[in-house]
Amino acid sequence: MAEYSAPLRDMRFALEHLADLAGVVALPGFDHVDADAVHSILEENARFMEDLVAPLNRIGDVQGSVRNDDGTVTTPEGFAAAYKAYVDAGWGGVSFPPEYGGGGFPWLVAIAMQEILTSANMAFSMCPLLNQGAIDMLLHHASEEHRETYLPKMITGEWTGTMNLTEPHAGSDVGALTTRAVPQPDGSYRITGTKIFISFGEHDMSENIIHLVLARTPSAPPGTKGISCFIVPKYLLDDDGTPGERNDVTCVSIEHKMGIKASPTCVLSYGEQGEGAVGYLIGEENAGMRYMFTMMNNARLSVGLEGLSLSERARQMAVAYAKERRQGRAPGAPAGEQSPIVDHPDVRRMLLTMQASIEALRGVIYLNAAALDRASHAADEADRAAGAELADLLTPVSKAWGTDLGVELTSLAIQVYGGMGYIEETGVAQHFRDARIAPIYEGTNGIQAMDLVGRKLPMRAGGAIGDFLARIDALDGDLAAAGDDLASIRSRLADGVAALRTATDWLLANGMANPLDALAGATPYLRLFSVVTGAWTMARQALAASAALADAGPADKAFYEGKVLTARFFCEQLLPPALGLVPSITATNRDLAAASF
Numbered sequence: 039m040a041e042y043s044a045p046l047r048d049m050r051f052a053l054e055h056l057a058d059l060a061g062v063v064a065l066p067g068f069d070h071v072d073a074d075a076v077h078s079i080l081e082e083n084a085r086f087m088e089d090l091v092a093p094l095n096r097i098g099d100v101q102g103s104v105r106n107d108d109g110t111v112t113t114p115e116g117f118a119a120a121y122k123a124y125v126d127a128g129w130g131g132v133s134f135p136p137e138y139g140g141g142g143f144p145w146l147v148a149i150a151m152q153e154i155l156t157s158a159n160m161a162f163s164m165c166p167l168l169n170q171g172a173i174d175m176l177l178h179h180a181s182e183e184h185r186e187t188y189l190p191k192m193i194t195g196e197w198t199g200t201m202n203l204t205e206p207h208a209g210s211d212v213g214a215l216t217t218r219a220v221p222q223p224d225g226s227y228r229i230t231g232t233k234i235f236i237s238f239g240e241h242d243m244s245e246n247i248i249h250l251v252l253a254r255t256p257s258a259p260p261g262t263k264g265i266s267c268f269i270v271p272k273y274l275l276d277d278d279g280t281p282g283e284r285n286d287v288t289c290v291s292i293e294h295k296m297g298i299k300a301s302p303t304c305v306l307s308y309g310e311q312g313e314g315a316v317g318y319l320i321g322e323e324n325a326g327m328r329y330m331f332t333m334m335n336n337a338r339l340s341v342g343l344e345g346l347s348l349s350e351r352a353r354q355m356a357v358a359y360a361k362e363r364r365q366g367r368a369p370g371a372p373a374g375e376q377s378p379i380v381d382h383p384d385v386r387r388m389l390l391t392m393q394a395s396i397e398a399l400r401g402v403i404y405l406n407a408a409a410l411d412r413a414s415h416a417a418d419e420a421d422r423a424a425g426a427e428l429a430d431l432l433t434p435v436s437k438a439w440g441t442d443l444g445v446e447l448t449s450l451a452i453q454v455y456g457g458m459g460y461i462e463e464t465g466v467a468q469h470f471r472d473a474r475i476a477p478i479y480e481g482t483n484g485i486q487a488m489d490l491v492g493r494k495l496p497m498r499a500g501g502a503i504g505d506f507l508a509r510i511d512a513l514d515g516d517l518a519a520a521g522d523d524l525a526s527i528r529s530r531l532a533d534g535v536a537a538l539r540t541a542t543d544w545l546l547a548n549g550m551a552n553p554l555d556a557l558a559g560a561t562p563y564l565r566l567f568s569v570v571t572g573a574w575t576m577a578r579q580a581l582a583a584s585a586a587l588a589d590a591g592p593a594d595k596a597f598y599e600g601k602v603l604t605a606r607f608f609c610e611q612l613l614p615p616a617l618g619l620v621p622s623i624t625a626t627n628r629d630l631a632a633a634s635f
């Protein structure tokens with residue numbers, strides 16, 4: 039089975055030319071970071087993940103995590119040791135603030151590292167991913183006392199965090215949750231209730247688990263306005279800050295899933311043994327949902343990245359297989375010989391579809407991460423606002439397009455393998471099974487489409503999307519000047535923007551009058567928006583690669599020519615079908631409402 043090799047050169051290209059790494063590290067607060075250091079860190083990170091974490095991917099799938107009779111959870115062979123090595127190497131803290139022991143690097147760098155980690159082993163990556171979300175929440179909203187108590191150990195990864203939102207009757211509808219939090223005279227709370235689907239809710243890889251739990255206080259108003267967020271440590275801390283008495287949180291069971299089997303997805307019961315688990319309020323009562331929203335962009339981006347990472351790993355396997363497997367005779371091949379399937383045009387189409395989609399998606403996701411860095415670090419208020427606005431627009435695209443492509447491209451990799459792809463031993467099917475959860479969690483992709491149409495389009499009464507489209511238009515002059523090689527990119531991109539503008543104008547004009555019509559077209563709109571954004575990224579890729587070709591030596595020439603080629607393939611072959619979505623977007627809600635099920 040082919041192992042994983044981090045695509046460092048492709049990543050470097052996207053970091054430098056699409057996400058403006060140099061501009062990001064020049065932002066205030068990143069004085070200690072330079073672009074060369076970033077590339078060295080990524081190289082070292084890649085070695086670690088390739089050598090230690092990627093080889094555990096298969097065993098994790100086969101063994102899965104197991105709940106023992108006493109409620110403990112044992113992760114697959116090698117996971118705990120690899121996680122300890124991960125903690126010892128300090129990988130978890132690279133992008134968190136130095137005052138709590140982090141490295142203070144941009145989010146863009148964290149995202150690039152996360153791409154490698156997730157390609158290496160998505161189930162393993164869930165532990166640092168959830169911890170990262172919990173750290174983010176504490177950094178933004180916890181008291182200084184709580185930050186000092188929990189963050190240093192969470193940032194090293196010695197303790198891991200979880201996010202407890204979901205309950206049996208409260209999935210997408212988080213406001214329906216009923217877990218209770220009753221205030222105590224000493225200022226703490228007692229938490230009772232059941233949470234389901236909690237990733238790494240119990241495991242054997244860290245000394246303590248810091249659960250962040252959404253719950254309602256007795257006087258809370260109904261719905262999302264009455265949700266508060268609590269810190270509930272698995273082990274309560276002694277006076278010296280070390281884990282002591284066991285808190286009343288029990289892993290009742292773990293789910294049997296189609297993928298990410300090594301990631302324990304737990305049903306957690308709070309307060310089974312007595313009057314409730316001890317919890318500590320984060321910030322103010324009833325502000326939990328607002329706090330969740332502030333960290334949503336980061337979390338959704340990270341989940342979108344899962345689609346990219348799995349597609350890349352599956353692509354590498356598909357390319358290796360296509361070079362080895364011989365079937366039929368490709369056009370022009372010598373008679374009497376079987377050709378490697380990589381020579382068949384349809385297989386080349388599948389491989390190039392994967393490559394071009396991955397490059398476009400990487401560009402969008404890295405750009406999204408850079409926008410988050412600008413939103414938090416730019417010196418000027420207007421630049422920060424522009425960064426935040428771009429991140430707001432791109433986040434549903436990164437999350438939904440990234441995870442939909444994750445499913446589509448890992449499926450395509452199976453197709454390249456033919457029947458052997460359907461056989462578990464080759465390993466490619468695992469990526470497809472692992473990828474399937476990502477369109478569901480962290481806000482289903484349906485919810486992302488509603489977010490784009492319902493919250494993002496109306497930003498500045500359509501001004502945010504208008505500026506974004508104008509930014510794509512602004513590339514036209516450079517594309518025209520680039521000559522024949524980029525001519526089809528220029529014309530297809532112009533067609534794409536025109537279609538997106540038509541759909542956007544229709545939604546802005548009609549969505550206010552009948553929101554149901556806008557919601558009915560939300561998913562195809564998100565797809566069109568995503569593919570045009572991807573095409574814009576690829577046009578920028580083609581321009582950057584063409585410019586670099588002028589001074590490239592023989593060794594680099596093929597690389598930059600390849601970048602122009604994939605950009606052209608994307609714009610000529612993958613963008614045009616998306617234009618056909620305009621009639622679906624504008625079809626109104628009539629038939630959806632009339633259908634009976």
Ligand SMILES: Cc1cc2nc3c(=O)[nH]c(=O)nc-3n(C[C@H](O)[C@H](O)[C@H](O)COP(=O)(O)OP(=O)(O)OC[C@H]3O[C@@H](n4cnc5c(N)ncnc54)[C@H](O)[C@@H]3O)c2cc1C
Pocket residue numbers: 168201202203204208209210211234235236237238295303475478479480481482483484485
């Ligand atoms: C492996 C795994 C790991 C997870 N990890 C965590 C975790 O760590 N912490 C945590 O809190 N949760 C976690 N979850 C839960 C996950 O976030 C939820 O499954 C997800 O939010 C969807 O909720 P649901 O499953 O109840 O689906 P539902 O909300 O029942 O949705 C079912 C379908 O209805 C659609 N739908 C629902 N409401 C609307 C609406 N208003 N408009 C249009 N369509 C709608 C959805 O898009 C979806 O297609 C995990 C789940 C899994 C499977």
